[in-house]
Structure formats: structure tokens, C-alpha cells
Amino acid sequence: MYGESFFLQAMLYLGAAVIAVPIAKRLGLGSVLGYLLAGIAIGPFGLGLVGEEGQDVMHFAEFGVVMMLFLVGLELRPQLLWEMRGPILGLGGSQVAITAVIITAIGLAVGQAWQSSLAVGLTLALSSTAIVLQSLNEKGLMKTEAGQSSFAVLLFQDIAVIPMLALFPMLAVQAMTGGSGEGLGGDDGQDPGLGHGHGPNHAEDHGAPETWLEALDLPGWAETLVVIGAVLAIILAGRYLFRPFLRFVAGTRLRETFTAAALLLVVSIALLMTKVGLSPALGTFLAGVVLANSEYRHALESDIEPFKGLLLGVFFIAVGSSIDFALIASEPGVISGLVVGIIVLKLVVLFVLGKLFKLPFDQNLIFSFALAQGGEFAFVLFSFARQSGVLTTEVTAPLIASVALTMALTPLLMIFNERVLQPRFGTRRAEAPEVAAIDAQSAVIVAGFGDFGGTAVRFLRANGIQPVVLEHDSERVELLRRLGLKAFYGDVRRHDLLHAAGAEEARILVVAVGGHERQLEVIHMAKKHFPHLEIYARAEAWFEAFELIQTGVRHVYRQNADTALRASADALYALGYERHQVHRAAQRFRRHDFEAMHDLAKTWGDEKAYMNLAKQRIENLEKIMLAEMEDGTPHDQGWDVETLRDEFGNLVEADT
Secondary structure, three states, X not given: OHHHHHHHHHHHHHHHHHHHXXXXXXXXXXXXXXXXXXXHHHOOOOOOOOOOOHHHHHHHHOHHHHHHHHHHHHOOOHHHHHHOHHHHHHHHHXXXXXXXXXXXXXXXXXXXXXXXXXXXXXXXXXXXXXXXXHHHHHOOOOOOHHHHHHHHHHHHHHHHHHXXXXXXXXXXXXXXXXXXXXXXXXXXXXXXXXXXXOOHHHHOOOOOOOOHHHHHOOOHHHHHHHHHHHHHHHHHHHHHOHHHHHHHHHOOOOHHHHXXXXXXXHHHHHHHHHHOOOOHHHHHHHHHHHOOOOOOHHHHHHXXXXXXXXXXXXXXXXXXXXXXXXXXXXXXXXXXXXXXXXHHHHHHHHHHXXXXXXXXXXXXXXXHHHOOOOOOHHHHHHHHHHHHOOOOHHHHHHHHHHHHHHHHHHHHHHHHHHHHHHHHHOHHHHHHHHHHOOOOOXXXXXXXXXXXXXXXXXXXXXXXOOOXXXXXXXXXXXXXXXXXXXXXXXXXXXXXXXXXXXXXXXXXXXXXXXXXXXXXXXXXXXXXXXOOOEEEEEEOOHXXXXXXXXXXXXXXXEOOHHHHHHHHHHHHXXXXXXXXXXXXXXXXXXXXXXXXXXXXXXXXXXXXXXXXHHHHHHHHHHHHHHHHHHOOXXXXXXXXXXXXHHHHHHHHHHHO
8 A cells, every 4th residue: 555655665764864873973974974874775775675766755855955945045144145145156156167167078078969068067066955064064164164165156056057957958959950969868767867847757748848837838038037037926925925924823823833834835935936947945045035034034943944854864865775886886987987086076176266265275175075076956957958868868877876976975075074184284283283382271261262252262361361262163263363362273072182272281161162062062072081171151042051951061151141131131220220229130130040040950851840840930030029129228329320420410410
């Protein structure tokens, strides 16, 4: 039965992920490689638990890439996207153009027609958005210069897919007109590729239209207007329709309804883009950018994130299971040559461009190794090119296998860069001798120099303490050193770097790195190797604070708590409360909030106990603070500068 088959497939994919990913993470290989290895293990050339139906799973799982681009768009305000236009057009455009030209020239040199050479060059110029962003996020590198440059290139590549899809049919016409085409790819219908409406099941559809544009058979100028209209519709709907719609749904106060609305939004946009022949990932990315400034951004992120992560995992498993090892075994020389050639060529092009755009050496290495693979859109484009008659199966089959292998090798390439090249040639080793010579009297080590870490460092220095700063953004390290700070490059999750920074003699470690998971890794490592260190850490949310406290960290500070308290205190003063009353109330609230956080951490995980204690804490605080506010004593005003100034001013006016 179909239902039984579906549940069996779901069990196999989920079981493979649950087993392989934790093992890969424990070995330091990352989740992406774990998913890929799981796919290889259960695929036709592993245990054989999944077969041709894996292609159907691939079509479904590609929706994870669509969701990922929507979430990426939510993180980018339109102003920020405009500010990034230089890297997007300059770095991204140069990478695609140069790579495509070189591969086209190679194709011509080996006797291929210029149409097929250009199609291969454009397709292989693309990198894997899913693998690169997932890997960079896991390593906490998205905010670095390498991460931002990688994102700019990937964004340009995703946009470039649209004109490529429009260009390929014209290349086929040119090929047939010039007599250099190799037919329309009429083969046995077993297309190893995948794509949005371009898979094997559609190849034999007897010319049935797949998009509205094909069904309407519009002239070229009209098709262009329809495409532009679809994009404008998303922008206008994002500004004038999505927000009222989400406000209406949020009014139900039912989270599952809001989750359904978020999924409906993404699915609808993806469907619209598919129907007009555009990339659904680009459409949802655009919608995310439009909603980036909305009040529902965080709710949308939290509701869609689990679906995105699960579907991306299934996508990576499907990629692993689709690698044609029979073809690889039959043509090992060709496939290995293609794999090495693709990686080396893209590495060189990316590294040269990184130098031209003035990326620091270590950041350039991360940037180059992250993008040196083929991308998931290669499956779509090769399938479409075969159906359009630009390429034949004899050409696309080894190329698809090679692209899949380059994707599978990407996590290993990034690990090679991180563990072999960076220690030898990156900034980390260049600074190591100076780190080893740090004055033993540096009692404080600050890991991370964002807003939180930067404020801590400036305050400590202003009070005579010279902390040691560890930061994984080399450009920021150089800036800090020019400002006279003891700043050193490195991943603070490595105990040898912390040791070199003087952790044996230091007394305090301020954990200010970005990302909760990275924070926990730093804390677990520090507690294991340097248990004497007193750890101070910040949390962005209550549950993060609870997890930090449960690791044994006594000094936990919620990121926006003091800011909110100061703003509220100023509001009370503006409403007419005395300054000394406001100050005392703020101090008492701060103490109570600190105690409550530690008490509530003990009940975290037991919802009933947690809610009862939280309610009791809120009621007690209100009673105590209201009683104290009503019970204020006159002599407290003696230190109230504002009150004294006003009284003195009144006396002067009375005398005159």
C-alpha cells in the first residue's frame, strides 16, 4: 500500500539521520557530512534500502532549500541588501562569469560545441547554497567577512539561475540551426537529475505545459511582463497584505494556526514562482526580505526553522543516496578527473577573486574552500538542458555524479582547511608566539568582541584591567590591535588556544561569542580543561540562561535585561517618581530577577513546577516593591542629585 510505503521511507530516512548525524558531530565532521554519509549508506549502492523512489524524496526535500532562503531573507533588511549590492554584483558576478568562461573554453578545447560548453560552464559555476550556508552557520562563520562574501556570491548565483533557464532553450535552437546539436536527448527516460518540474516523470509528458507561461504561449515581451509582475506582486503583498494577514491569524492566539499560516505563505510563493517559471527559492527569499522589518519576523523564524532543518537534512540524505557509484566504478578516471578539476578550478578562481576584493588570507581560505563545489541547481539545469536538447545523457550523467561528489566532499574540504591550512598559514599561527608570551597578570580572558564583549573590555580597561581578547574574525582582530588591545585570532572552542592565551593563570573567562551552541561548547571545554576559571556568560533568552546555569555557570546575564530595566526606570522618573525611589526599585528588581533566574533554572523541564514558581515569583515581587515604594523615607532624598538641584533652584528664585 502507498501509505505503508510512505511510512517505511520516512522511517528509513529519519532513522539514518538520527544515527549518522550524532556520530558525525562527535567525530567533528559536521551534520551535513553526516546526512550525506547516511544517504550513501541507505542508498542503492549501500544497503539498498532506498532506490528509484529516492528521486521523489529529492523533489520533496528540495523545499528545505526554499525555506532556508526564506529564513535568510528574514535576516536581511532591504537597506542591508542594498548596502551589499557591491559584493553581490562584483564578487558574485565575477565568480560566475570567470568560472563559466574558463569551463566553456575547456569544453571548446576538447571538441564540444560552444552551446553545450557554455551550458556546462554556466551550470558548474554554481555552488551549493544549502551545504555552504548550513556549514558556515554550524561553525559560527556567517558573520565573518568570509561568511558574508560567501553569502553574496551564493545570492548572485541563485538569481543567475533564472536567466540561465531562459537561455538554455535558445542555445538548443542555435544548436539545431547550426547543425551542432546532438538531438533532443531522447533516451530511456531515466534522468539522474532532479528539479522543479524537470524530472524524469515530466520528460515523457507528451509536451504538457508545466508553467502558466507555457500554457498561455505568450510572446517573449509578454512573458517578461508576467515575470516582472509576479515579482512585484510578492513585494506589494509583503508590504500591504502579508502583515494584516499574519496579524489576523496571530489574533487567534493559536500557535499551530500561525505555523500553518507561515507554511501557507512559503508554499504559496513557491508555487507562484514555479508557475511563472522562476526559482521558488528566489521568490521566498524576496518575501523574507520584505518581511525582515515586520513585527512577525521572529515568530516566522521560530515556526519555520524546524521544518527547514528537517527538510534540508532529508535533502542531503537524498543527495547522498543519488550518487551513482556504478557509473563512478565504470569510469573512475573520468569522474575523479572531473571532481578534482571542478574543485581545483573553482578554488583558484575564488581565491584570486578574494585577493582582488581584499579578503584577509585566512578569510580567503574559508571563502574559497566553502564554495569550491557544484550546487544543487546543477541537477535542475542539467536535467533541463538535456530535455531542451543542449546536452545529452552521455554528457550530463558523469557531470551529475561529479557534482554530487563535490558536494559530498565539501565538509571534508572545510575540515581540511580548518585543521590543516589555517593552523599553518592562517592568522592563528602568526599570532601564536605573541599569545604564548601574554603577561601572566592578565586575569581576564574575553572570548568574542561583539557588542557584549566590546563593552566588557572597554569597562575593564577603564578600571585598570587589561583583558586578553580572543576573536575568530581576523579583520576585527587587526582593528583591535591597531587600537592597542591584546587581541588574538582563533577559535576559542580549542583548549590549546585558550591555554596559549594564559588560561592557566587567568581567573575569569567572559564568554561573549555569538550563537548559543558555540557558547555551550566553549563553556564545556573550559570547565573540562580549566575548571578554576570563573565563567561569566550572556544569554539572549530565558531558556538559554537556564541551560547555562545548568552547566554550572553562576554568572549569567540576560542580554537585554539591564537595557530594559534602565529604560523602564527612566520611564518611571519621567512619570514623576523620585530618582531615589526609582534607583532603589531598579536595584531590588535586579536582585530579584537574578535570584528568580537561578530558582527557575532548577525547575526547567518540569512545566507545571516552572509555571507555579514563576507565577509565585511575580506576585511576591509586586507585593514587595509596591510596599517599599509606598514606604519611602524622606532622608533618602539627601543623595538625590536631581531633587537637590531643583530645591536649590527654587531657593535662588525665591531670594531674587
